[in-house]
Amino acid sequence: MSFALLRVNPSSVVLLDDDGRVRSLNRNAERLLSTTEADAVGRPYTEVFGPSLSSRVFALVMKSATSDVHTVEATLPGGRRARLRASAGPLRDRAGNVNGVVFVADEDTSSPKLEELAEQRARLHGALRRYLGDNVAEMVAARPSFIDVGGRTQTVSVLHADVRGYTTMAEETPPDRVVSLLLRYHGAAAKAIRASGGTIDRFAGDAILALWNAPAPQPDHVRLALRGALAMRDAARGTGDELGYGVGVHTGEAMVGNLGSDEYQNFTAIGDTVNVAARLQSRAQAGEVICSAAALAAAGEGVRVTPLGALELKGRRTPVEAYRVDSLA
Numbered sequence: 474m475s476f477a478l479l480r481v482n483p484s485s486v487v488l489l490d491d492d493g494r495v496r497s498l499n500r501n502a503e504r505l506l507s508t509t510e511a512d513a514v515g516r517p518y519t520e521v522f523g524p525s526l527s528s529r530v531f532a533l534v535m536k537s538a539t540s541d542v543h544t545v546e547a548t549l550p551g552g553r554r555a556r557l558r559a560s561a562g563p564l565r566d567r568a569g570n571v572n573g574v575v576f577v578a579d580e581d582t583s584s585p586k587l588e589e590l591a592e593q594r595a596r597l598h599g600a601l602r603r604y605l606g607d608n609v610a611e612m613v614a615a616r617p618s619f620i621d622v623g624g625r626t627q628t629v630s631v632l633h634a635d636v637r638g639y640t641t642m643a644e645e646t647p648p649d650r651v652v653s654l655l656l657r658y659h660g661a662a663a664k665a666i667r668a669s670g671g672t673i674d675r676f677a678g679d680a681i682l683a684l685w686n687a688p689a690p691q692p693d694h695v696r697l698a699l700r701g702a703l704a705m706r707d708a709a710r711g712t713g714d715e716l717g718y719g720v721g722v723h724t725g726e727a728m729v730g731n732l733g734s735d736e737y738q739n740f741t742a743i744g745d746t747v748n749v750a751a752r753l754q755s756r757a758q759a760g761e762v763i764c765s766a767a768a769l770a771a772a773g774e775g776v777r778v779t780p781l782g783a784l785e786l787k788g789r790r791t792p793v794e795a796y797r798v799d800s801l802a
Contacts, residue, residue: 484579485578487502494515529547543559561576634718634754672687684742695724709760720757723768749789764778782794
């Protein structure tokens with residue numbers, strides 16, 4: 474075997490002399506055996522391979538030709554358990570005389586442990602999607618730095634929704650029935666919001682807060698937010714007549730990011746824009762969507778609305794021009 478080919482071979486390759494001492498090995502073999510060529514050359518293969526792997530190599534030499542590949546499991550010198558696709562056979566000189574042994578191995582990536590790890594990662598990603606929503610989960614998976622605490626000021630569109638008459642219903646209805654209703658209605662609402670590209674910030678009892686243009690930019694985020702609000706309204710109507718959401722939509726600047734502490738945090742938005750959406754929601758009847766003049770102006774053409782005038786909102790000094798959203802072309 475050419476020593477040049479040995480160096481570039483993508484497998485782990487070790488050459489032994491006829492006394493069983495290491496003659497040479499490539500870098501992949503160095504990594505596999507947790508050694509270096511300088512340390513391994515001249516030593517018996519039983520020392521370099523360790524007792525577990527060396528016994529497998531001996532068995533391969535006894536029963537197979539170089540072309541025969543077998544699956545073996547062994548404890549490597551570094552202490553790691555591995556499954557290998559390996560072969561071992563006679564090494565011959567130019568005259569055809571046997572002058573050593575060649576060992577070739579590749580780690581078997583179909584190992585059940587690796588498959589189990591892949592399944593665990595898939596389950597973890599699925600859990601992230603359920604807890605954080607698709608948009609935030611994808612950012613966490615793609616950019617580990619995304620989970621750092623902190624935020625930045627940016628323009629977002631905010632939807633705030635709340636169930637009308639929830640306090641009275643909760644007082645008069647058994648808790649398990651309340652939870653069942655919320656699961657059914659929130660499930661339909663969340664599906665409608667996500668279908669329009671929204672990121673659900675949180676569920677707070679009967680309330681839902683959702684964002685557009687965060688964490689990923691969306692050029693038409695205001696129109697998407699109005700579309701999501703109407704879709705949410707229609708989804709609730711299609712679910713039944715027990716509950717109805719009042720919905721508020723506003724757009725503007727907010728502090729957006731992972732806010733909280735090093736021990737606990739969540740992806741959210743804070744600021745006057747979020748407060749205005751919440752206050753507009755408080756003025757909406759069940760099944761109504763109310764938006765601000767800023768949201769209407771930024772949404773583009775085709776939005777049918779009913780003017781509500783300048784609304785005095787709780788806690789705000791300045792009234793907000795508001796509209797009931799009837800449809801969106």
